[in-house]
Amino acid sequence: MMSNWIPYGHQRIEEDDIQAVSEVLRSDWLTTGPEVEKFERALADTCGARYAIVLNSGTAALHAAYFAAGVGPGDEVITTPLTFAATANAALYLGARVVFADIEPGTGNISAAEVEAKLSSRTKVVAPVDYAGHPADLDNILASAHSAGAVVVEDACHALGGRYQGRPIGSIADLTVFSFHPVKHITTGEGGAVLTNNPEYAEQIRSFRTHGITKQKQSVDENGPWFYEMRELGYNYRLPDILCALGRSQLSKLHSFISRRKAIAEKYFELLSDTPGLILPTVHAEADPAWHLFVVRTKNEKMRRPLVETLRAAGIGVQVHYIPVYWHPFYQENRDLWDGNCSQAERFYRSCISLPIYPGLDDPDVEFVANTIKGFFEDDSWSIERG
Numbered sequence: 001m002m003s004n005w006i007p008y009g010h011q012r013i014e015e016d017d018i019q020a021v022s023e024v025l026r027s028d029w030l031t032t033g034p035e036v037e038k039f040e041r042a043l044a045d046t047c048g049a050r051y052a053i054v055l056n057s058g059t060a061a062l063h064a065a066y067f068a069a070g071v072g073p074g075d076e077v078i079t080t081p082l083t084f085a086a087t088a089n090a091a092l093y094l095g096a097r098v099v100f101a102d103i104e105p106g107t108g109n110i111s112a113a114e115v116e117a118k119l120s121s122r123t124k125v126v127a128p129v130d131y132a133g134h135p136a137d138l139d140n141i142l143a144s145a146h147s148a149g150a151v152v153v154e155d156a157c158h159a160l161g162g163r164y165q166g167r168p169i170g171s172i173a174d175l176t177v178f179s180f181h182p183v184k185h186i187t188t189g190e191g192g193a194v195l196t197n198n199p200e201y202a203e204q205i206r207s208f209r210t211h212g213i214t215k216q217k218q219s220v221d222e223n224g225p226w227f228y229e230m231r232e233l234g235y236n237y238r239l240p241d242i243l244c245a246l247g248r249s250q251l252s253k254l255h256s257f258i259s260r261r262k263a264i265a266e267k268y269f270e271l272l273s274d275t276p277g278l279i280l281p282t283v284h285a286e287a288d289p290a291w292h293l294f295v296v297r298t299k300n301e302k303m304r305r306p307l308v309e310t311l312r313a314a315g316i317g318v319q320v321h322y323i324p325v326y327w328h329p330f331y332q333e334n335r336d337l338w339d340g341n342c343s344q345a346e347r348f349y350r351s352c353i354s355l356p357i358y359p360g361l362d363d364p365d366v367e368f369v370a371n372t373i374k375g376f377f378e379d380d381s382w383s384i385e386r387g
Contacts, residue, residue: 006369007317008293009183012257012359020249024242035241039248040193043178046251047160047170049195051202054188054244055209058157058179060237061192062090065175066125068194068204069151071096075124079155080110081324082345083129087155088325092337096124100326100340105348106282108132108295112140118340119148126152130159130169132321132354133261133290134283138164138172153177157192160185161258162290169290170195180243183358185257185290186250188243209237260359261291264366268294268355271370277303277377279351293321296373297351304351310376311353316369319354 024035036054044052055061071077073095079087081100088098101114108131115126126145128136138154145152154173156162162169170176175198178184180191194205207214212234219227239247272280279297283289298304304320311318324345325331326338355369 005315005317006356006361006365007358008319008354008356010358010360011182011187012253013187014253017246017249020245021242024245027241029241031240031242032238033241035244035248036239039239039244039251042248042251043170043193044195046168046254047176047195048168049170049176050197051199052170052193052195053202053205053209054191054193054239054247055205055237056192056239057190057237058177058181058192059086059090060209060235061177061179061194062086062127062153062155063093063235064205064208064237065153065177065194065201066090066094066096066127067208068196068201069125069153069175071124074122076120076122077125077127078115078118078123078150079127080129080131080345081326081340081342082108082110082131082322082348083155083325084157084322085325085328087127087129088331088338091125091127097122098325098338099123100324100338100342100345102340102342102344103131103348105344107134107284108281108348108352109134109136110141111344112137112144115141116144119144119150121148123148123150126150127155128152128173129155129157130162130290132281132293132295133158133162134281135159135162135164135169135287135289142173151175157181157184158292159290161254163288165286166288171197174198175201180247180250184292185261186247186254188239188247188250191239191243191247207232208234210234211236257359258290260361261357264357264361265289265291265294267363267366268296268357268370271367272296272373275374275377278373291357293354294357295321295352295354297348297353299351301347301350304353307373307376308353311369311372314368314372316356316372318356320349320352321354322349324349
């Protein structure tokens with residue numbers, strides 16, 4: 001039966017998720033307990049990484065990853081403007097400057113060639129975003145970044161469960177960041193993680209999420225079992241056991257969640273492939289996308305708003321991802337904090353629409369979305385502006 005409102009994304013919470021949380025609520029640990037380590041181990045194993053460190057948001061995870069990479073005043077972080085503002089903001093938190101590199105329009109991902117052109121002696125981090133769940137051109141980005149002495153922090157908040165060249169996302173970049181917001185592939189309510197194969201990065205992030213406090217064996221032996229030291233300025237970015245239990249339960253269903261997202265994407269391709277005036281997403285041969293979003297574009301920018309309004313009036317909660325970061329008032333008012341106007345990203349933004357895609361979306365709703373779009377473009381009143 002068709003729902004009254006179809007959102008663009010939605011969590012899927014089942015009885016086993018509720019049971020997992022209930023068990024922690026009945027236990028002795030609500031935070032900083034055994035569920036944290038269990039979730040971290042399961043996440044690392046799923047993604048083929050040595051270490052996973054969970055934090056209380058994807059933004060906190062970005063902040064911690066940039067910190068571990070050594071970002072500080074005078075440094076530059078290269079990223080895409082076609083992202084949620086946190087990817088850039090986290091660099092500003094540490095006193096760095098953001099350099100925006102343009103995108104490739106087919107996938108919406110940052111262009112590896114543009115990244116290479118923007119590298120300088122000040123580049124500390126390159127932060128590609130796996131836009132909509134399609135992995136960025138990681139091999140080329142890693143090669144050019146490493147040749148310049150920069151660290152790659154992959155913003156994979158859209159890409160948990162995706163693969164690049166057959167390798168799972170989370171096992172490839174120097175540091176990989178995930179988000180567990182409710183519209184993502186799995187949820188902890190709010191939450192995030194950093195994955196890495198580097199033990200030094202992992203230790204720095206663990207300290208950073210807990211006020212910069214460590215409890216080293218030698219110091220405890222010398223001073224007593226109560227002893228701890230704050231060795232750097234950190235934050236309270238811990239993810240509670242309650243939420244880790246939810247995350248671990250959700251993670252056990254990641255494969256089925258991704259399979260359903262792929263099936264919905266395939267259905268959209270099938271139903272919308274011959275729609276005039278519409279551009280469907282590009283999928284590169286080396287990529288196995290996680291399909292966090294299914295983003296289409298109107299060939300004529302003037303058609304985007306009326307199409308959005310038509311869909312929303314029909315009860316279809318489409319969204320737009322994203323307003324270019326540097327167009328936000330904060331960035332416009334602080335021009336010294338960033339560089340790099342990106343014409344392809346601006347053009348992409350003006351025509352893009354994110355269609356509903358989430359595990360609980362059934363085939364009749366997918367068909368309803370597609371048929372509403374097709375009906376819009378078949379309407380003779382739009383005939384002059386379709387192209």
